[in-house]
Amino acid sequence: MSNFKTTEPTGLTRRDVLKLSGLALGGLAVGGVTTSLGGCNNAQADDQCTSTSCTCPDGPTCRWDDPAKAQQYSYFNTLAPFEPFSTLTPSTIPPLGENELRITFLGSAIPQHARGQMMMSLFVEVGWDSSKQAPRDQFVFDCGAGVSANYAAMNIGFGRMDKIFLTHLHGDHMSDLIHIYCFGPSSDRKSPLYLWGPGPSGVESPPGSGKYYDDGTKAFCANLRAACRWHTESFSFQSTSYTPYIRPTQTSWGLPYSPIPVGDDAPDDSYAMVPIELDWTQYGKTPGDNVAYHNPITGVKITHFPVIHDRKGSVGYKLEWNGLSLIYTGDTKPEIHSRDQAINGGNGVDVLIHEMVVPAEIWAMKMLRLTDPAEVPRETVQQLQTVQNSSHTPQGAFGYLLSQISPRPRLTVATHFPTTDDTVACAMKSVQAHCKVIQGRDPLPQENAARITWSADLMVITVSRNQIREFKGDVANFGFAATYQPPPGTLNTPKYHYPDQSGPTAGDPYAQIDLSTEIPACGCNDTCNYREDGY
Ligand SMILES: [Zn+2]
Ligand SMILES: [Zn+2]
Structure with missing residues (x-):
């Protein structure tokens, strides 16, 4: 039992207060009903929280204290396996169809959450270039903690x-950048890192201070690059560039301006960080004003639009390719741009990936290891409610938003969500209360229905014109890292290299260290301290 049971000043328990406030909410909802669009109904009074039973999604069969439901996402385990490493030729990338788009979730949680869910990141691949045995184009969207x-x-x-396209500069969306930036050049990224993200917020900080920080992506990159100096120099006994690298231009990638690295790195060096800062206020009102990337060779177009999240300057992205489309909202309150982008001029989109947050009292209950929302201290709920109110989309709002999107996305994915059987069941009930025609996991969407799923780490979604399929990445917890794919050219001489030598093997591993205190290795005989070959 909990020590946190509270009694309201009136003598009512929180449970009683919830009942009363729920009744009030129900009344409001009846008065607030306006229109009903295409098969989805607005919430009715009986969908509202008239008692705490609404926090227990399946009635008596679902309890928040059921450990099995609280610690697994059993639906995910039913998905067909996706094998990222071919057993026949382990170095190859699993091919896509010619006209297929593939979305992989490398992180899917709201902070702080479970070991089984890292912070946000998606990887999107399009088409297949059989001559290169690689996707035609590929993108990272956000890269929060743990996704590497x-x-x-x-x-x-x-x-x-x-x-890498960043929706905003919260830590749960960009904190693995340091790892990706620093270790890419030691692996197979021998060319610069390109980072899209919003420009400065323009928010006076705080109001009345007259102070405006440069909190945009360019300044972020400049500071991050400088902060990583020790790392980048220390590893520069290895080659960090190759010839011939063909640098992208504003035209070749369809960028808003010419891509120029921050700092003093050579523009073809893999430690060069190139920000492409976006005017986050734009959303395509004037055609083309919100294009982040439009590659005439691969055919991928990525546009951005403002969302509402914590502080001005968060964006969502829409990717369009070969008649397929995908929206990733990043973090946001329910708002009109995400809705309108998903309506897409009446054409709809194939996949809408939108964030969702559990009710504040459930969030608090889970973090406090309680099993009854009525036991959560009011202050804790209020604290999380302010987070939700400044930043996120409640379950019911997610359903309402979906009800306003016609035609429906072929698949809607709830993400940034603590995905377990009990939270998903509760969320589904809230969504259905606001958007009646939800198909859940039915693989064949009916006319005007909304097919919906909840994301989990290593979920893979393939999208083609005739089908959308979900898979579960089949990986080893202790397997080695990704395949090394050498760049298509010759590696250049490292920055720290043996004098009078050139080429990638000329790197001098001793150029930056003092060896006077070293215990030396020697040849492979019985008298040496230890063998230089490692054995
Ligand atoms: Zn955020
Ligand atoms: Zn977030």
Whole structure:
């Protein structure tokens, strides 16, 4: 039992207060019903929280204290396996169809959460270039804490992670950047790292102070690059560039301006960090004003639009390719741009990936290791409610938003969510209360229905014109990292190299260290301290 049971000043328990406030909410909802769009109904009074039973999604059969439901996502385990490493030729990337798009979740959680869910990151690949045995184009969207291990497990090497689109600069969306930036050049990214993200927020900090920080992506990159100086120099006895690297231009990648690295790195060096800062206020009102990337060779177009999250300057992205489309909202409150982008001028989108947050009292209950929301201290709920109110989309709002999108996305994915059987069951109930026609996991969407799923780490979704399929990455917890794919050229001489030598093997591993206190190795005979070959 908990020590946190509270009694309201009126003598009512929180449970009683919830009942009363729920009744009030129900009344409001009846008055608030306006329109009903295409098969989805607005919430009715009986969908509202008239008692705490609404926090227990399946009635008596679902309890928040059921350990089995609280510690697994059993649906995910039913998905067909996706094998990132071919057993026949382990170095190859699992091919996509010519006209297929593949989305992989490397992180899917809201902080702080479970070991089984890292912070946010998606990897999107399009089409297949059989001459290169690689996707035609590929992108990282956000890269929060812990996702690097999942990238490695899923055979997605650093060389394929050179285009990173950040929705905003919260730590749970960018904190693995240090790892990706620093270790890419030691692996197979021998070219610069390109980073898209919003420009400065323009928020006076705080109001009345007259102070405006440069909190945009360019300044972030400049500071991050400088902060990583010790790392980048220390590893520069290895080659960090190759010839002939063809640098992208504003035209070749369809960028808003010419890509120029921060700092003093050579523009073809893999320690060069190239920000592409976006005007986050734009959303395509004037055609083309929100294009982040439009590659005429691969055909991929990525546009951005503002969302509402904590502080001005968060964006969502839409990727369009070969008649397929995908939206990733990043973190946001429910708002009109995500809705309108998903309506897409009446054409709809194939996949809508939108964040969702559990009710504040459930969030608090879980973190306090309680099993009854009525036991959570009011202050704790209020604290999390302020987070939700400034930043996120509640379950019911997610359903309502979906009800306003016609035609429906072929698949809607709830993400940034603590995914377990009990939280998903509760969330589904809230979504259904606001959007009646939800198909759940039915693989064949009916006309005007909304097919919905919840993301989990290593979930793989393939999208083609005739089907959308979900898989579960089949990986080894102790497997080695992603395949090394050498760049298509000659590696250049490292920055720290033996005098009078050139080429990638000329790197001098001793150039930056003092060997006067070293215990030396020697040849492989019985009298040596230890063998230089490592054995
Ligand atoms: Zn955020
Ligand atoms: Zn977040």
